[in-house]
Amino acid sequence: MPPFLQFVIRRFLVVPISLVLITLLLYSGVMLTPPEGRASLYYPPKMNPNMTEEQLLHFQETIIKRYHLRDPFLVQYGYWVQSLFDGTWGYSPSISESVLPALLKRTPVTLELAMYSLLFLVPIGLVSGVSAGWRRSGTYDRVFRTIAFLGTTTPSFILALVLLSTFYINLGWFAPERISLTYSLELSKATFAHHTGLLTIDSLLNGRLDIFKDAWKHLAMPIFTLSLYHWATLARITRASMIDERPKEYILSARARGLSERRVVWRHAFRNMLAPSLTSIALSATSIITGVFVAEIIYDLNGVSTVIVAAMSGTPDAPAALGFAIYSVILVLALMFLLDVLQAALDPRVREGVLK
Amino acid sequence: MHRFKLFFSRWQNWIGILLILLYVSVAIAAPYLSPQDPRHPGMYLRVGRAVEARPLPPDEKAILGMLPFGFDVYHSLVWGSRDALEFGLIVTVCTAVFGILYGAIAGIASARLGTWMLRIADAFLAFPPIAGFVFLQQLFLTSMASMGSLGFFSPFFRQTGDAQASVPFIQYLLEKVNPLMLSLIVFSWMPYARLVNSIVLTLKQSDFIQAARALGASPFWIVRKHLIQNATGPAMVLAARDVGGVVLLQATLTFIRLGGDSVWGSMLSQGRNWVIGPGGTLLTYWWVFLPPTIAVMVFGIAWNIVGDGLSDLYNVR
Numbered sequence: 001m002p003p004f005l006q007f008v009i010r011r012f013l014v015v016p017i018s019l020v021l022i023t024l025l026l027y028s029g030v031m032l033t034p035p036e037g038r039a040s041l042y043y044p045p046k047m048n049p050n051m052t053e054e055q056l057l058h059f060q061e062t063i064i065k066r067y068h069l070r071d072p073f074l075v076q077y078g079y080w081v082q083s084l085f086d087g088t089w090g091y092s093p094s095i096s097e098s099v100l101p102a103l104l105k106r107t108p109v110t111l112e113l114a115m116y117s118l119l120f121l122v123p124i125g126l127v128s129g130v131s132a133g134w135r136r137s138g139t140y141d142r143v144f145r146t147i148a149f150l151g152t153t154t155p156s157f158i159l160a161l162v163l164l165s166t167f168y169i170n171l172g173w174f175a176p177e178r179i180s181l182t183y184s185l186e187l188s189k190a191t192f193a194h195h196t197g198l199l200t201i202d203s204l205l206n207g208r209l210d211i212f213k214d215a216w217k218h219l220a221m222p223i224f225t226l227s228l229y230h231w232a233t234l235a236r237i238t239r240a241s242m243i244d245e246r247p248k249e250y251i252l253s254a255r256a257r258g259l260s261e262r263r264v265v266w267r268h269a270f271r272n273m274l275a276p277s278l279t280s281i282a283l284s285a286t287s288i289i290t291g292v293f294v295a296e297i298i299y300d301l302n303g304v305s306t307v308i309v310a311a312m313s314g315t316p317d318a319p320a321a322l323g324f325a326i327y328s329v330i331l332v333l334a335l336m337f338l339l340d341v342l343q344a345a346l347d348p349r350v351r352e353g354v355l356k
Numbered sequence: 357m358h359r360f361k362l363f364f365s366r367w368q369n370w371i372g373i374l375l376i377l378l379y380v381s382v383a384i385a386a387p388y389l390s391p392q393d394p395r396h397p398g399m400y401l402r403v404g405r406a407v408e409a410r411p412l413p414p415d416e417k418a419i420l421g422m423l424p425f426g427f428d429v430y431h432s433l434v435w436g437s438r439d440a441l442e443f444g445l446i447v448t449v450c451t452a453v454f455g456i457l458y459g460a461i462a463g464i465a466s467a468r469l470g471t472w473m474l475r476i477a478d479a480f481l482a483f484p485p486i487a488g489f490v491f492l493q494q495l496f497l498t499s500m501a502s503m504g505s506l507g508f509f510s511p512f513f514r515q516t517g518d519a520q521a522s523v524p525f526i527q528y529l530l531e532k533v534n535p536l537m538l539s540l541i542v543f544s545w546m547p548y549a550r551l552v553n554s555i556v557l558t559l560k561q562s563d564f565i566q567a568a569r570a571l572g573a574s575p576f577w578i579v580r581k582h583l584i585q586n587a588t589g590p591a592m593v594l595a596a597r598d599v600g601g602v603v604l605l606q607a608t609l610t611f612i613r614l615g616g617d618s619v620w621g622s623m624l625s626q627g628r629n630w631v632i633g634p635g636g637t638l639l640t641y642w643w644v645f646l647p648p649t650i651a652v653m654v655f656g657i658a659w660n661i662v663g664d665g666l667s668d669l670y671n672v673r
Binding site for chain 2: 017018021022025026029030032033034037040149152153154155156157158161162164165166168169170283285286287289290293294297298308309311312315316317318320321322324325328329332333336
């Protein structure tokens with residue numbers, strides 16, 4: 001088996017372990033509530049709101065019996081995990097939908113945002129960091145450092161306010177929400193086929209360039225908001241490792257052999273110093289996903305975070321919160337996995353297991 | 357002391373420290389700078405008319421203008437710095453202490469236990485604090501609701517010992533402790549643990565630790581005297597940046613009205629529709645936008661400068 005495939009499989013096997021550890025942790029949180037509270041995880045859709053107290057008690061008692069909610073922790077955990085596989089993850093009263101379908105329905109929005117942000121910020125972060133580190137203390141480096149510093153210290157919501165006021169209210173170039181009203185009607189027509197759920201791709205598949213343009217008009221601001229901070233962190237780390245790499249002897253020897261500057265940087269130095277940068281961005285996968293949720297909420301994108309916004313609006317909604325927690329953990333684990341695989345694809349030392 | 361001197365040899369670090377001192381002094385002097393109304397004590401002071409939905413510009417009653425519905429900007433700005441410092445420092449200190457201890461213990465424990473402890477830390481690393489926060493908040497609401505209609509003293513609750521034991525605990529935990537604070541502590545100690553763990557693992561092989569062990573020092577003494585002292589410096593780099601980061605996150609969550617009670621974030625959230633209102637620029641209602649924005653950003657910048665300054669000393673990124 002090629003070492004790359006071996007690495008991917010070995011790395012993939014870590015995911016279920018993390019998932020089990022996290023669900024154990026989450027369920028131990030659930031155990032802090034009384035059994036009657038835990039019963040609300042298993043409530044069926046559309047409960048009769050006019051139930052008397054005795055009926056409710058009786059109902060809770062049947063659920064408690066059925067899912068063994070007074071049994072020891074691990075027994076309860078087992079029944080709960082089993083119940084996850086029925087594909088509903090409980091019924092959320094605040095959005096009046098089952099949790100998992102509600103999350104899956106909104107996933108394309110979140111995916112679009114996260115995917116495009118990463119596609120922008122990772123290459124730009126690496127390239128700008130490398131160039132800044134190569135010519136340390138030059139004019140470019142100074143400008144770079146100022147912008148990157150501002151990028152790490154500007155909170156996303158303030159950036160969002162600035163962008164919304166400038167580009168939405170005053171210039172009208174970009175807009176919040178998912179799609180303009182005129183096009184949202186088009187989308188619900190039968191003539192528009194939803195292949196992937198990603199508007200930017202679906203519109204192209206349907207040959208509708210106007211919808212494609214409109215989708216980007218609505219994506220530009222969230223993507224920029226999300227990317228700036230993570231671009232800055234990534235680029236700063238890349239710059240620092242470039243500075244570490246610069247005085248090494250293989251660079252000196254490459255230069256002495258008369259290779260062009262570009263070749264030395266991108267062929268020799270770049271691949272050697274990728275590891276710390278990609279590791280750091282894999283470690284900040286949580287904060288990227290958090291950033292995605294925040295950007296979605298600020299720009300009204302109606303992505304998966306709609307579920308928690310609804311859940312936080314008053315009525316207690318444990319199924320939504322728990323489902324969202326599991327879901328976001330899966331997102332993070334997938335992102336980490338992808339970034340690690342990317343690292344292994346780019347750096348042979350990682351996939352051979354030489355570099356930990 | 358060498359490091360101390362090096363730290364203060366840079367002008368940037370001076371700026372960072374001075375800015376932090378400024379926030380600290382404003383936080384301490386808050387009751388003198390802007391006394392609270394004894395009838396409605398709190399972070400918000402109403403100086404204008406409650407029916408005035410338009411934010412009024414600065415005048416003699418409110419030197420920095422008013423938010424919608426007559427709340428004083430200056431008052432919230434001053435008290436907000438106390439709130440932010442309190443929140444940032446409590447979260448960071450708790451996180452750092454727990455993370456350092458965890459990392460050190462994982463470092464000196466047997467290889468198998470250490471690996472498992474790190475694996476658990478890695479599992480935590482996959483947990484977005486925002487989801488954790490919502491989760492904790494909903495747990496609290498759920499356990500409250502399950503008692504709600506029944507009442508705490510109903511005979512039903514007395515029968516179930518389980519409920520009796522757990523309800524007061526979670527009630528205590530989530531009523532006394534800010535849920536956002538708690539979830540940030542629970543879900544952000546991992547970087548410290550990883551950092552300290554790697555330091556401990558390298559130090560364990562070093563001569564002076566070997567010597568201490570040969571002299572018969574107990575492992576806990578070694579951790580306390582040598583390992584933690586050597587790991588504190590690098591951990592402080594993370595901590596300095598965290599104070600800023602945690603406060604920014606709190607303000608962000610408050611702004612999107614998901615929870616949290618950052619004063620600065622809530623000021624912007626209240627004035628949001630005026631800041632990005634149609635027909636105006638960002639600065640039409642500048643007294644709504646600029647003061648909290650500058651306060652939040654400078655707070656983050658100050659702690660970041662200090663963090664960067666420290667990272668040069670300890671060679672941590």
